[in-house]
Amino acid sequence: MRPLRDRRNNYDVTDEVDVSSMAAVRDAVGALFLESYPEAAYDRIWLAFHDFERLFTGRMPDYHGCDTTYHDVQHTLDMTLAVARLVAGYERSVGADRSLGPARAELALIISLFHDAGYIRHMQRDSDVRNGAHYTRIHVSRSAEFLRSYLNRIGLGHSADRAAEIVHFTGYEIDLKRLNVPDPRDIRLGCIIGTGDLLAQMADRCYLEKCRDRLYEEFVIGGIAMPIGDDGDPDVRYESGEDLLRKTPGFFKDGAQRRLDAEFDRTYRFIEPLYDGRNPYIESINRNMRYLQCVIDTGNWAGLRRQPPVYVGEPDSSESMRVLVDELRDAVAREQVA
Numbered sequence: 600m601r602p603l604r605d606r607r608n609n610y611d612v613t614d615e616v617d618v619s620s621m622a623a624v625r626d627a628v629g630a631l632f633l634e635s636y637p638e639a640a641y642d643r644i645w646l647a648f649h650d651f652e653r654l655f656t657g658r659m660p661d662y663h664g665c666d667t668t669y670h671d672v673q674h675t676l677d678m679t680l681a682v683a684r685l686v687a688g689y690e691r692s693v694g695a696d697r698s699l700g701p702a703r704a705e706l707a708l709i710i711s712l713f714h715d716a717g718y719i720r721h722m723q724r725d726s727d728v729r730n731g732a733h734y735t736r737i738h739v740s741r742s743a744e745f746l747r748s749y750l751n752r753i754g755l756g757h758s759a760d761r762a763a764e765i766v767h768f769t770g771y772e773i774d775l776k777r778l779n780v781p782d783p784r785d786i787r788l789g790c791i792i793g794t795g796d797l798l799a800q801m802a803d804r805c806y807l808e809k810c811r812d813r814l815y816e817e818f819v820i821g822g823i824a825m826p827i828g829d830d831g832d833p834d835v836r837y838e839s840g841e842d843l844l845r846k847t848p849g850f851f852k853d854g855a856q857r858r859l860d861a862e863f864d865r866t867y868r869f870i871e872p873l874y875d876g877r878n879p880y881i882e883s884i885n886r887n888m889r890y891l892q893c894v895i896d897t898g899n900w901a902g903l904r905r906q907p908p909v910y911v912g913e914p915d916s917s918e919s920m921r922v923l924v925d926e927l928r929d930a931v932a933r934e935q936v937a
Contacts, residue, residue, distance in 0.1 A: 608908070609907070610804075613879055615627075636700075643705060644708050661721060662721055663725075665911045668813040670718050670738075672911065674715070685866065688870055691873075699787070706788070710766050718735075743766050747762070761785060764778045768789035769792060787866070790862075794859060798880040801883075806887050810840070811841060812840055825931045848895070
């Protein structure tokens with residue numbers, strides 16, 4: 600690995616894979632998959648990468664491209680690479696009786712590629728929605744429905760219902776204990792996918808800037824930053840991107856860390872066989888959290904100055920999101936005055 604101080608914004612935690620490049624991630628994932636399963640076919644995973652790119656860039660018929668600037672193309676590719684590494688590390692760590700096997704590994708990678716498909720707007724069914732972040736609260740259920748349809752189209756219909764359950768390990772819409780996932784290997788698969796999603800986000804070199812400048816906007820549009828209370832009045836949960844960051848250490852300690860350690864059974868440890876006992880994802884997350892705490896303590900918000908590129912499929916998504924966020928914030932301000 601290159602020295603971490605030289606890590607590039609659009610590269611993974613090892614600074615070896617350009618996670619803004621579909622081809623680069625596909626090749627890296629393919630190498631890991633075929634190392635674990637030398638006799639397995641990679642055709643359907645290759646096709647899934649192809650179809651992911653078509654969907655998120657707006658070239659799949661009847662769909663707009665990705666227009667959410669936090670949950671963008673790079674995030675999904677980064678997460679899919681993390682999942683491929685977790686699968687490879689897990690397979691190195693267990694005996695044949697607990698192995699996931701190539702069919703489950705294939706399913707894990709396809710679920711990963713489409714775990715945020717629920718943010719993508721359908722041209723007809725979602726014609727009254729201006730941005731995919733509108734579906735933040737229910738995007739995992741929408742991803743599950745997309746996966747059901749997609750897996751049937753590529754000859755994996757027998758796994759469609761299972762995938763629609765497992766994808767919920769990436770979200771909070773359904774309590775994980777209520778999911779219909781009876782096989783322990785599928786539970787581990789869900790833990791791998793959920794872990795990969797959290798690791799990729801929080802280990803991103805620009806995680807803090809992306810939370811402040813992009814996730815906050817998605818939370819406004821999705822009704823999370825300023826939800827409407829039971830009395831019909833707005834309840835401002837996050838006043839700004841900086842306010843979201845001030846509350847991020849609490850989210851990490853009480854939410855993400857608890858989920859990684861308890862609900863996902865420390866599945867992140869399966870990264871370590873690939874890196875001689877080190878875990879570059881956890882190291883990067885801890886570095887991000889230490890720096891954020893320093894920024895909060897000193898008030899040096901100007902220190903968060905990285906400007907990562909946006910990888911979306913809809914032109915002018917960043918500007919249109921800002922316009923929509925301003926409209927929603929103005930509407931809430933008027934309600935509060937009234």
